[in-house]
Amino acid sequence: MNIQAPIKTELTFADYKSDLKPVWCPGCGDYSVLSAITKALATLQLPREDVALISGIGCSSRIPAYTSVYGFHTIHGRALPVATGVKTARPDLTVLVAGGDGDGFSIGGNHFLHACRRNVDLTYIVMDNSVYGMTKGQASPTTESDWTGSKLTPEGPGVAEFQPLEIALSAGANFIARGFSGKPNELVKLICEGINHPGFSLIHVLSPCITFRPEQREYKSMVHDGFGGFGFDDGTPDRREAFRRLMDDDGYSCGVLFKGNTPAFKSPTAAPASLADMERKFAL
């Protein structure tokens, strides 16, 4: 008898990429995020068929088709509910969600709040460039209130910036981190940690739009490791401490902010019954 042991083939990051060419501009931060996601999947050796990557609408939301896992490019603002549906119906799958700041924090803002507090085991990667790129450069929720770069708001949006991390922490997200597309290896680490952490994980990624926000090229000199003087990996499980660190955040701190201990959302279970049992309840 000559039984061959099955050959175990390691999946490389390239195995998680599709053959499609992204629609992104040359120099877009999203290329590195795509690369980081595929590297994280390779690091965790997740079978492609057991991963679902769900997105909304916008430049960064094009990302699922550039991977080789199951994907769903949904509609503007609704990536989180679709992903919630996938994960609650199919808890066996690893579900990632990706999109931009407009998709996630403006049109999808309510879903963001409730995804944080529902704490379904999802990993949400937001590629934040503080601009609507696909519609050619309008102010987003994270745009500075005095940014005058858009014809739609020539005097600037005049609205205080949305604070994704503060809001995620307030609303109950269980893992909160920030990365930078220009530091892909650190980003891979954050994504892996987010996937492994139970419940809802937010990975806020500074991902420059060099077409409409060329000044974001400077992100690379502005980012620094750790929140509130702590190191990149020094996330705290204490919400009070996490809030304190956020108060000192200049918006460019990178690393893990918060690692909570809340158990992930679980649907109720019940002893099995048949449809016939249920029908009998109506019988006179």
Added chain:
Amino acid sequence: MALNSVSIALTGSGGAGVMTSGQVLVDAAAKAGWYGLMARSLGPQIRGGESAALLRLSPSPVQAMDDCYDLMLAVDWGNIERFASEIPLTSKSIIITDPEQGDVPAIMLAKNPIVVPIPLKEIAASVPQGRVNMVALGIVAALAGVPEEFCIEVLAAALKKKGPEALETSIAAMRAGAAHADKVQGVPKLDAAVKTDKERWSITGNEATGLGVLRGGVRYVAAYPITPATEVLEYMAPQLPKLGGCLVQAEDELASINMVIGGSFGGVPAMTSTSGPGLALMTEAIGLAVASETPLVVVNVQRGGPSTGIPTKSEQSDLNIAVYGLHGDAPHIVTAPTSIADCLFTAQWTVYLAEAMQAPAILLSDQAMGQARAIIDRPADVAFIGQRLKPEMTDGAIDEGYLRYKVTADGVSPMAIPGMKGGEYTADGLEHSPRGTPSTQAQHHQEQLDKRERKITGFDYGSHWAEIEGDGEIAVVTWGSVTEQVREGIDRVAEAGGPKVKLISLRLIAPALPEKMAAELAGVSKVLVVEQCHGKQFTKYLKASYTLPPVVQTLNRPGPLAIRPYEVVAALNALAATSA
């Protein structure tokens, strides 16, 4: 009147407990062997508003409301003007009123009914802890001839958790009421119940809808509460985990429909339930389900619209949004149950259709049948179980070159489910190539539009697309909850020796099936359309979608006033007299 029946209205302020009395009465009558139904008319108040239990009991199966009420018992007269028109009376009708509650309002005396004063509250007070609604139950049960033993049996089951004392109190109050029943004369007597071995059910339309979608295979529900659809969800919530499924309460309807899309993408047959405002919020996402070919069912229990409208009362005015509400060319399925009992069949069938065609299906129920309870013969088991076409797998993997949106002869393409190796694809609301790759090419748009249309219009819907009865030169074309009143109207015309009338009640609203309709309308020269809608949406839809005979008349009215059988009779007689 052809059908031996008695119609009873129990009214009172919310919290007076008339709904409980009505429910006990209809279930007790059922145990005694009769059939019946109970509709509900409610005000908007959470507590303390007006409410009416509207019952009809009969020895024969009955799911339609009669022309008027034989007996009305008012525990009090609070806000009666808000729903007096929903309780039509005649000079033969009897009103039981508590003198302590003041004079019978003039609005109720317009038809000169017989008024019988009975001191309901005083009788209740004679029993320690006695409640007026149990006194009312006692009187009405005695008058309808429902034996006391059955009322006690139903009460015992209902009060099981409250203990034997609560039951004794209720029985005492009921008996105290029954002792006054002899003051009332002239309530129609029901013929004896026909003994039968058939299993019978007591079920509401919303429960039947919930059970139907479960039978069809739905195991994932995401939803947001809304009147009058919430009971569908509340019924399903505890059932789903027993079947290995789950229900998630969403933050709004935008979330619920998108969660349903996610669940179905994950391979689990999925649905949500809502009413008009919720459906309006969902329409963008339903378009995504069309484009991404994700099967799902949206139950819309219609209420008065537009906007917040009349949330607690019925109307059939969401037909347009259900049929035409999606942007772009978006072929999908719209169905409608034809009765309380049919909610079960239609819901199950709708899941089957959605899954078979990988398309969204909107089921249009309404408040009148959703919140009404009927005693029905146990519906037959049907074989419709949702079955999605999935790709063939060899050695645990889908063969290479899998195309999610492959252009096929019948338009349905095998759908890979996450977990299936080799089937990885990206579903998209962007127009796409057969592989699923976003595409702006004219050819891809044309062939995917063709494919999505073909799978809906070419499907074999069998005989279930409509309920069709009788034959004649006149046909009534109708839909939804008014069907039962139409059926009774047609029966009365026939019994009176009037013209023969054919009934066509559409269960499949969209797509339209012109060939099938043409075959049914062969030999029909006049059509009466009956709908509970101010804007005649159904009539206009029929005219746009079908070739109808030259004479088409419509009997229509907005909610909440039910269309009564006598109105159908009058409309049919008028139509018969019209020259073709």
